[in-house]
Amino acid sequence: MAIKIRLFHKFILIMVVLAVLPLSIVGLRMININRVALQDSILELHTHLAQSLAERIDDYIDNLRGKLSFIITSLKIAEMSWSEKRVVLKSLLETSEDFVTISIVNSKGTEIIKVYNPRLERKPRLLNLREDKLFIKALRGSHDIGSLYYVGDDPRLNVAYPMVGGQVIYIVVTVNKLWHKIYSTMIGRTGFAFLVNKEGKIIAHPQKKRAKNFEDATQLAIVQEVLSGKTLGSKEFTDERGVEMVGAYAPVKRLGWGMIVQQAKNDAYISAIKMKQNAILWIIVSIFGAALVGFLTARGLSRPILKLIVGAGKVAEGDFTHKVVVETHDELLTLADTFNLMTQKLKEYNDLQIDRIIAEKTKTEAVIYSIADGIVMTDFSGRISLMNKQAREMLQVSGEEVLGKDLIDYIGDKRIAQSLHEIIEQKEKTVVREIDLSQGPYRKFIKTGTNIVKTEKGKNLGVVTVLHDITLEKEIEKMKDDFVHSITHDLRSPMTSIRGFAEVLLDGSAGEINEEQKEFLKIIDASSRKLLDMINNILDVAKLETGRMKLTLRHFDPKETVERIIKIMEPQAVKSEVKLSSQGFDTFPKIRADSDLMERVIMNLVSNAIKFTPSEGSVDIIGQDFPDRIQITVADTGMGIPPDYLDTVFDKFQQVGIGKEEKRRGTGLGLTIAKHGVEAHLGKIWVESEMGKGSRFSFWLPKKLVKSKKGEIVCG
Known part of the structure; x- marks a missing residue:
């Protein structure tokens, strides 16, 4: 009896690979330490940049409020006339190039004095602000800055401060310079800065359209962080496109906004990634050298496994007669015998399943080819997968084999070809359409219903179109329309006569009538007019449908x-x-x-x-x-x-x-x-x-x- 040699003993030589284990552990540890340090430095840079931009906006708001305090103090001089107040406002406007308009509003919300920057305000006019929420708050004694909005591409803020005597000073400023700083802030190839308001909507972004549309960014984790009230921070997150990002945030304290700086993770950590790649490359080279020794030893063991792989491939192709022969006198011999036994059982099971599949296919084909409607199935590029006899007749397709060929190329009538081409292109939709195939006196109409064919797991297989002949329904509908038009035309003359006699009776030409009779006649006149209008509408529709209405250009x-x-x-x-x-x-x-x-x-x-x-x-x-x-x-x-x-x-x-x-x-x-x-x-x-x-x-x-x-x- 031959002695079996255990497979474990043959593979013992592969343990030489363990020589690379210490190298791998030390190398990966060093890679991780350097990566963490570099990533911390990058996040600190992002945080500093976000804080700098946020503080710039806070400084601007503080400066704006200082200017407003100066205006309020200047206008408090009792003996100052309106013309002098206008001069004060005009001088302030000329020294502040970001001021669009400055106006004094009375308690009724009417602007009584208004100065403007002609470069920023092309069509100035006095406004009534009585419904303006910012004005109402200022009228009640509190000053505030309104929400940011856009005029064209120009971002603006409205500011309202209360004055003595129930008046309010109302200022419109542009923050275009601040926004330009945000737009021009770039980090690496993909990094940029953007600004969100307290509701989490984007108000400044290098993609200006997103800011002008006030796109909602609350789904971003980093936006949720800055809106939660945290002071400063950084975070790794995934943006709305599914791209991994790193970024930092800082609050704009004066307005409750949030400044965010973000950069694609691959771009931000490119140095760490390259370092890691180089280290891994050296580790792989070491592993490859050690593995080469193991390969030379294992080569003798791989041949039986390759035979099993070839045998499995034959089974996958449907060949259950192939036998695997192994003479190693070890576990691989047992595996080969088990594989051959499995192949024999699979052959028996396959023969049984083929008979069942043929029976089911015969039933399905009998149903499809016996149904009165035409059925066509194609893939999404229009290649035919199935077409029954009725569909061939309706689409005028010749009797040759068309499976796998483009449906449009085999349809004789170009009207049908064009309609089916449009239907197949509308993927993920259920399309119902009527096609008029009438030629001269011969009338023919087909109704098509198209759906996506899906498996139980939701995988799209193609498009199935059901063709139903609705010529009879159309003929019945035409007969009904002709009948309505005929009856309507016959009713027109007597209805005109009824209206005429009613008018004669109403104007007294046929003799005096009392008030009650006059009311009755008015009802008759109004009802007959409505009915005559309906009759005229029906006749006009008939003329328009048949092209008999003559247009006067x-x-x-x-x-x-x-x-x-x-x-x-x-x-x-x-x-x-x-x-x-x-x-x-x-x-x-x-x-x-x-x-x-x-x-x-x-x-x-x-x-x-x-x-x-x-x-x-x-x-x-x-x-x-x-x-x-x-x-x-x-x-x-x-x-x-x-x-x-x-x-x-x-x-x-x-x-x-x-x-x-x-x-x-x-x-x-x-x-x-x-x-x-x-x-x-x-x-x-x-x-x-x-x-x-x-x-x-x-x-x-x-x-x-x-x-x-x-x-x-x-x-x-």
């Missing part, structure tokens, strides 16, 4: 039209306690358009906004002039539109949020007319809305519209 003045609409709608707005206003139309250009139709479009949008805006809300008509088009927006502060209604809000007879217990507001045709009216002018209309905050209906029109020889509207 003439000079259209948006400014004049908006002013006229505001005069007309003002009574309704006042009744509803809604503020109606406009902006941006002072220098608005005139364009060529059907002025009557466009006035109707704007009127419908404004009327709709007033209806859905609660009392004390506002409706604003906004004009924007672009090089090739004009844009008009009607914005309200109403209840907003639920997301489910945004795609259908311009459809006929649509009413947002109409339940059984709610009263309808109008016919639901106003937005439909607006949509078709804008599109008839080759423009675009859309809506943006947020629940509880209001809606914005916007549309744009090309500036150069003309009629072609065929009478069609085209861009000149």
